[in-house]
Amino acid sequence: MEAVPFPMHPKMDEQLARAFAANEEEEEKHIQKVQNAFLYYGPYACQRLKRSVDYLNSLSPEDQLLLAKYRMHLECVRTCIDRNQAVIREILRERVLYPSEESSVGPSADRWEFDEPPPDVRHGDMDQAQSTLKLIARDWSTDGALEREQSYKPIIDCIVEYYKPSDYELKEIKILVPGAGLGRLTYELACLGYSCEGNEFSYFMLIASNFVLNLCDYENKYVLYPWVHQYVNNLRREDQVAAVRFPDVCPLKNPPKGHFEIAAGDFLEVYKTADTYNCVATCFFIDCANNVIDFIRTIYKILVPGGIWVNLGPLLYHYSDVSGQNSIEPTFEDLCIIMESVGFVIEKSRTGIRTKYAQNPSSMKQSEYQSLFWVCRKPDPFEQQRGKRKASREPHGLIVREDSEGEEDQEQERTERELKQQPTANDETEMEAQPT
Ligand SMILES: C[S@@+](CC[C@H](N)C(=O)[O-])C[C@H]1O[C@@H](n2cnc3c(N)ncnc32)[C@H](O)[C@@H]1O
Numbered sequence: 001m002e003a004v005p006f007p008m009h010p011k012m013d014e015q016l017a018r019a020f021a022a023n024e025e026e027e028e029k030h031i032q033k034v035q036n037a038f039l040y041y042g043p044y045a046c047q048r049l050k051r052s053v054d055y056l057n058s059l060s061p062e063d064q065l066l067l068a069k070y071r072m073h074l075e076c077v078r079t080c081i082d083r084n085q086a087v088i089r090e091i092l093r094e095r096v097l098y099p100s101e102e103s104s105v106g107p108s109a110d111r112w113e114f115d116e117p118p119p120d121v122r123h124g125d126m127d128q129a130q131s132t133l134k135l136i137a138r139d140w141s142t143d144g145a146l147e148r149e150q151s152y153k154p155i156i157d158c159i160v161e162y163y164k165p166s167d168y169e170l171k172e173i174k175i176l177v178p179g180a181g182l183g184r185l186t187y188e189l190a191c192l193g194y195s196c197e198g199n200e201f202s203y204f205m206l207i208a209s210n211f212v213l214n215l216c217d218y219e220n221k222y223v224l225y226p227w228v229h230q231y232v233n234n235l236r237r238e239d240q241v242a243a244v245r246f247p248d249v250c251p252l253k254n255p256p257k258g259h260f261e262i263a264a265g266d267f268l269e270v271y272k273t274a275d276t277y278n279c280v281a282t283c284f285f286i287d288c289a290n291n292v293i294d295f296i297r298t299i300y301k302i303l304v305p306g307g308i309w310v311n312l313g314p315l316l317y318h319y320s321d322v323s324g325q326n327s328i329e330p331t332f333e334d335l336c337i338i339m340e341s342v343g344f345v346i347e348k349s350r351t352g353i354r355t356k357y358a359q360n361p362s363s364m365k366q367s368e369y370q371s372l373f374w375v376c377r378k379p380d381p382f383e384q385q386r387g388k389r390k391a392s393r394e395p396h397g398l399i400v401r402e403d404s405e406g407e408e409d410q411e412q413e414r415t416e417r418e419l420k421q422q423p424t425a426n427d428e429t430e431m432e433a434q435p436t
Contacts, residue, residue, distance in 0.1 A: 029120075030203065031203050031207075032120075033118075033121060034203040034204055034207065035092055036118035036120065037121045037129045037204075038091070038129050038132075038204075038207070039092070039114055039118075040114040040117060040126065040129075041081075041084065041085055041088055041126070041129045041130070042081055042082060042085035043115055044117070044126045045081045045130070046078065048229070048231075049074060049078055049081065052231065053071075053074055056070070056071060056074070070237070073237040073240070077228055077241060080225035080228040080241050081225075083223065084225055084228065087222050087223070087224055090211070090222065091207060091208055094215055128202070128204045130229050131358065132204045132205070132208050133224050134226045134360075135205070135208070135358055136208060136212070136226065136244075137224065137226045137244045137246070137358070138182070138184075138357070139181065139182035139183065139184035139212075140182060140212050140246040140247040140248060141244045141245060141248050142245070143361065144248075145248075147355070147357065147359070148184060150353070150355045150356060151284065151312055151313075151371075152188060152283060154312055154353065154373055155281050155283055155310050156185075156188055156189060156192070158375055159175065159194070159279055159281065159310060160192065162279070162308055162375070163194070163279065165193065170192065170194050170195075170257075170258060171193060171194070171195050171258055172195070173279065174194075174196075174197070174276065174278050175189055175194045175195065175196045175197070175280070175281055176196075176198075176199065176271070176277045176279070176280050176281070176302065177189070177196065177280075177281045177282070177283070178271075178280065178282055178285055178295075178299075179199070179200065179267070179284070179288055180198025180200045180205075180262060181205050181209070181284075182205060182208055182209045183200075183209040183212070183213055183262055185198075185283055186198035186260065186262065187249075187251060187256060187260065189258070189281070190256030190257070190258040191254070191256045191258070192258065193257040193258045194258045194279075195259040196256070196258055196259065196260050197260075197263055198261070198262040198263070199262070199264075199265065199267055199270060200263075200264060201264065201265055201266045201267070203264075206262070212246065212247050212251065213251045213252075213262070214251075214252065215252075216246075216247050216251075217250065217252055217253075218250050218253065219247060219248065219249065219250045219253075220245040220246065220248065221247075221250075222246055222247075223244070223245055224243070224244050224245075224246060225241055225242065225243060226244055227239065227240055227241075227242055227360040227362075227363070228240060228241055230363060232365075233364035234362075234364070235364060236362075239360070239362040239363065242360075242362060267295070268289075268294055268298055271301075271302050272301075272302075273302065274301050274302065275302070275304045275305065276302045276303075276304065277303055277307060278304055278308075279303075279307060279309070280299045280307075280309045280310070281310045281311075282295075282299070282310070282313065283311075283312050283313055284313040284314070284357060285311075285313060286311060286313065287313065287316045287317045287318060288319075290325065290326045290327055291328055292317075292328070292330060292335065292338075293338055293342075296335075296338055296339055296342050300342045300343055303378040304378070305378055305379065305380035305381065305382075306377065306378065306379070306380035307378050308347070308375055308376065309377075309378075310374075310375050311372070311374050311376075312355070312371055312372070313355070313371050313372065314355070314369035314371050314372065315329070315330075315332065315372070316369075317329040332351065332372055336349070339376055343378065343379065344376035344377065344378060345376065345379055346374060346375075346376050347375045347376065348373070348375040349373065349374040350372070350374070351370065352370045353370065353371040353372070354370065355369045355371040356369075
């Protein structure tokens with residue numbers, strides 16, 4: 001798959017369609033599958049609902065009486081599913097990603113829904129259709145503000161600290177956000193004036209982000225019920241059917257100061273040109289690789305010398321235990337060794353950053369990651385020659401390294417002194433000694 005500039009305005013549709021033409025057939029089949037999954041959303045979600053309703057109907061009259069309000073609640077769940085499907089229809093209405101004459105999906109189509117599972121759609125696709133709704137809440141609603149504060153703010157603050165608006169012409173600073181999801185992090189960085197490119201390979205994400213970025217014409221126009229599929233851990237009936245409005249910010253009305261585009265395609269296939277970006281920002285992304293080393297090498301390659309990689313997220317390793325997929329799951333310790341071996345200098349690293357991901361704030365079950373955060377630099381040989389930056393010493397333990405260079409030196413000297421005083425210490429215990 002090739003990189004395709006995502007249109008900022010619907011009028012660029014044709015250009016996008018032409019860009020797809022190279023792999024036309026394959027691409028269209030894939031997009032059609034995603035559209036089919038979106039269109040089958042309602043019937044699929046109602047199948048689950050029907051299981052509860054059928055069982056409820058089979059209970060004794062006394063029990064049914066006790067559950068009268070619950071029955072009404074299930075009706076409400078059905079209404080929410082219908083409303084979600086209506087928003088999904090809006091999302092698909094423009095079909096800007098790949099307009100097709102013969103496609104059954106479109107404004108002129110009479111088939112807006114599938115009653116039977118479309119032949120090419122799997123359960124995994126339906127899960128993705130449902131989680132797209134939750135990710136809209138994460139990226140583009142006020143309800144997602146906490147998650148964005150936890151995940152995006154540390155990255156944004158760090159980039160602003162490294163590329164200070166007072167020191168740089170921000171539009172000259174090229175930032176790539178691989179695994180951009182619904183695009184909010186990329187948008188926020190572009191709003192600050194940086195020149196930003198998001199990259200994403202999931203058409204669930206691309207179709208939904210296109211809708212928010214290009215087609216929503218005012219704030220909070222749409223209402224979704226992203227938690228309606230969560231039948232368990234609800235304190236109150238209303239928690240399952242809570243409404244979320246989006247977009248909290250309308251990108252059409254608030255276009256970013258800096259250049260902004262979303263490129264469709266697989267990160268590893270699209271980004272092959274060395275020395276291109278000043279900064280790569282990854283959020284909940286690096287564990288999406290079969291082999292994370294491929295991601296690390298690519299990030300290193302595409303950064304300009306002196307450029308930085310800012311990362312935040314856990315090590316969930318999405319392909320771990322997925323049948324038919326290869327996966328390795330290196331620990332943070334291993335990643336530190338890998339990053340330095342590839343050539344990066346780890347300038348900062350922190351562990352234990354509390355981050356939620358697409359969580360229903362009212363659910364009784366709340367899970368959060370103790371995420372990692374780091375900043376790595378691709379050394380600039382010329383700068384190094386001038387002695388401005390020092391090569392890092394390896395290996396890194398799980399050490400908080402937020403201090404300034406001067407303090408780092410003192411810390412290093414102190415550690416070296418302490419180690420000399422510990423005749424039995426060996427390398428392995430050093431590595432494990434300091435989890436934070
Ligand atoms: C866990 S989500 C994180 C999304 C977003 N960064 C956030 O924090 O909400 C990871 C995203 O990376 C995308 N992704 C995974 N592997 C990719 C690849 N090889 N190339 C491009 N995008 C990829 C997925 O489709 C998904 O949208």
